[in-house]
Amino acid sequence: MLSTDNYTYSILKYRHSQLLDEQLNVGILVYFPETNSFIFKHSSNLKRVKAIYNNVSDKVILHYLKQIDRKLKNLDTQSNLFNNYNVKEKFNEFIHKELIATDASVLQFSKVFNGIRYNETQENVIDFLLVSYFSEYTSPKIIHSTIVDSVSDRFINKLASRFDLEKLEKEKKLFKDYKIKNETGKSYIFDYAWQNGTLNLVKPIDFNLKTSRGIEDKAHKHLGLFIDLQNEAEEQNLRYDLLVSRPKERSFYKDYDHALKLLELPKRLKIIEEEGIDRYSKKAIKALS
Known part of the structure; x- marks a missing residue:
């Protein structure tokens, strides 16, 4: 029987210049409703960002990335906070209220996208998204390929x-x-x-x-x-x-x-x-x- 579970995701972008709208992809957050779970992947190597923008502080970016990671790991998916959002319907609101507020930093999440997985594991979905969005700017190691x-x-x-x-x-x-x-x-x-x-x-x-x-x-x-x-x-x-x-x-x-x-x-x-x-x-x- 063909499984067609949905998933929702948003791309985390490094926004170097709000005026020029210069942005690079540095991470991705995926929500799987059927398991009520999040997967957050980001690059641990910011070489690509620094290669383009010499004045970038990778320590500042890594601080934000770790902060997002920590918030998600500490999230109790059974709590009232989680349930009140109805994350499947209000994923964007959840991101900006609980992870990174709009215009709060050089890192910003994109608009929310929806996808369907056909008999594919969550790992396969993540691999596909990383290949699709990160081949230009991040180390290939992020997509688990040698x-x-x-x-x-x-x-x-x-x-x-x-x-x-x-x-x-x-x-x-x-x-x-x-x-x-x-x-x-x-x-x-x-x-x-x-x-x-x-x-x-x-x-x-x-x-x-x-x-x-x-x-x-x-x-x-x-x-x-x-x-x-x-x-x-x-x-x-x-x-x-x-x-x-x-x-x-x-x-x-x-x-x-x-x-x-x-x-x-x-x-x-x-x-x-x-x-x-x-x-x-x-x-x-x-x-x-």
Whole structure:
């Protein structure tokens, strides 16, 4: 029998500038009515935020994150306080009255979203939401996957075996956490960038997901991103190099192949699958020598 339990969630955002409406995702709060439970996930590594905003105090942000975590852990779901809110119907009111008041800090929860899970565990739902909302700004470790790290590490470790990486960075041949802005001024971070006629921006994408819908949604999200950044690629002579990992489950290979076809559509983009990363690294080493 197909289970279609609902869930409700809100994205916790770091709001750097209220005037400019600059925001980055740093956490997510999910409420599962059928078990009357909350799950709160946030990044313990704020490297992405600090890479964009040099004057950010990670200690202040971590203080707020721990405060939210503590309030939720101490919450008695059987108490009158909890029941009076009817959280399923007034999730937004609960968040702003009990966790973070509106406009009270640099951290703010987004509007409330609703979802349906079809025979999926709560863990699968959380993994899907983290992949959907945090692939741009947070460490891949937050989504419990080592593959994204491994494809990126394989590339940079090959370079490190031949070069002094700090020297390459000083010579502006290699860049770490390279930032690029679109026409509206929104920033996106790429793990590395290296010079070879064009400036090649390196981004790992993990398609080793648990659902075909997750693979499809991730492909659509990145397709939109790279179409949006096409003008920047032309004007700044950039190329987007995607280091991608395939699903472990063979049943998802068709979805993976479709995802690659979609990502091949934008101009000035190169896809490097796992088996081609060593060759790609050798080309980079030759270019940087």
